[in-house]
Amino acid sequence: MRLPPGVELPLSRQQLRSIGRATARINLWHGSVRSGKTVASLLAFVIAVATAGPSGLILICGRSLQTIERNVFEPLQDASLFGPLARHIHHTRGATTAVILGRTVHLIGASDVRAEGRLRGLTAQLAYVDEATLVPESFWTQLLARLSTSGARLLATTNPDSPRHWLRTGYLDRAHELNLRHWHFKLADNPSLTRQYVADLTAEYVGLWRRRMIDGAWVVAEGAVYDMWDEQQHVVDTLPPMLRYWAAADYGTTNPFAALILGLGADDRLYVVSEWRHDSKTAHRQMTDAQYSEAVRAWLRRLDVEPEWTFIDPSAASFQTQLWADGHPGVARADNEVKPGIRSVSSALSAGLLYVHASCTGLLGEIPGYSWDPVATAKGEDKPIKTADHSIDALRYVLHSTAHEWRHLLSGSGQGRTESLGQHLA
Missing domain, CATH: 3.30.420.280 (Nucleotidyltransferase; domain 5)
Structure with missing residues (x-):
């Protein structure tokens, strides 16, 4: 597959595979923290923006405008990550729109169930969701309904949550029934991490959080919160x-x-x-x-x-x-x-x-x-x-x-x- 001009990131096989195959109606990157899923999903999104047709809005959604700025635009505008491509990403902090490769992109925060009202009435052709498990299910459902143009796509990234979370039970577990592709990422899928950084990061998470954030597992919380207490x-x-x-x-x-x-x-x-x-x-x-x-x-x-x-x-x-x-x-x-x-x-x-x-x-x-x-x-x-x-x-x-x-x-x-x-x- 061809990456945008000027992008020369060292990419793992899993990253390249996911970027090249993100053509389903729903495309989901999930797994451990710092595993390379965000970079892969953002590259796939930029490629989708470059090839998007003229009809239908382009959206970026997240828990809040601040998290969108931190998790999406700070990486995209980092020339050390995306090279010359970063010059074509324009966003003013606090603004609810941005320009990516000359296309206007609308930013929508979804911190509670009322957020789905912001989607009503619009027609979208492309959407990116940052940390999908943190947005309300009603927002996600309404967003899918708004992606109604021919070939419309949703790209989303998330860390794992409870195995009973609606995203797991309603979508990942039903991937064979839906027009959905998903990729599970582990720390080894990020070629830019040093061995020392991986060791330090692993030391920061324990118990349930290590299973989710390091192993990338959708596991249940049970028993004592501080089970390491002695x-x-x-x-x-x-x-x-x-x-x-x-x-x-x-x-x-x-x-x-x-x-x-x-x-x-x-x-x-x-x-x-x-x-x-x-x-x-x-x-x-x-x-x-x-x-x-x-x-x-x-x-x-x-x-x-x-x-x-x-x-x-x-x-x-x-x-x-x-x-x-x-x-x-x-x-x-x-x-x-x-x-x-x-x-x-x-x-x-x-x-x-x-x-x-x-x-x-x-x-x-x-x-x-x-x-x-x-x-x-x-x-x-x-x-x-x-x-x-x-x-x-x-x-x-x-x-x-x-x-x-x-x-x-x-x-x-x-x-x-x-x-x-x-x-x-x-």
């Missing part, structure tokens, strides 16, 4: 000198309020050094935002700790405002994405990078019972059971919101700790 390994009675501190709080009025301090030790390990909780049901009194703010600041003063950042659940806007008004430094909205946050905590625990001080009794009581919701799992969704998770949520906020500060510790010295907990890396 109280004998992860709980400590003494702490080393701390180099840095961050804090986080999960806000509650009728539910417990939980705040944690995370420290980076001189030994390059992370420690939950202290916890403050208030349960209005057991204390028989609720606290106001102002009272919570004073209590948290008094707790930090007693410990003589001033965190660089304090991450608050984005839904607790009034409490954030109270902290700002009281002059608390470094107040920030936490990154509250549940599954990516769970992956961050899982990776740190499994690598022997994260430890909890024995005084944090609320967190220590919650972790062993934190489990996947079997009802959600049966529907193809990954959701933990929403009970007894307040300190756990605070831990997720502070770990995931600071991941860029500590993720490098998962390789190098962190890999030695991985070996000491090797039995948990199933």
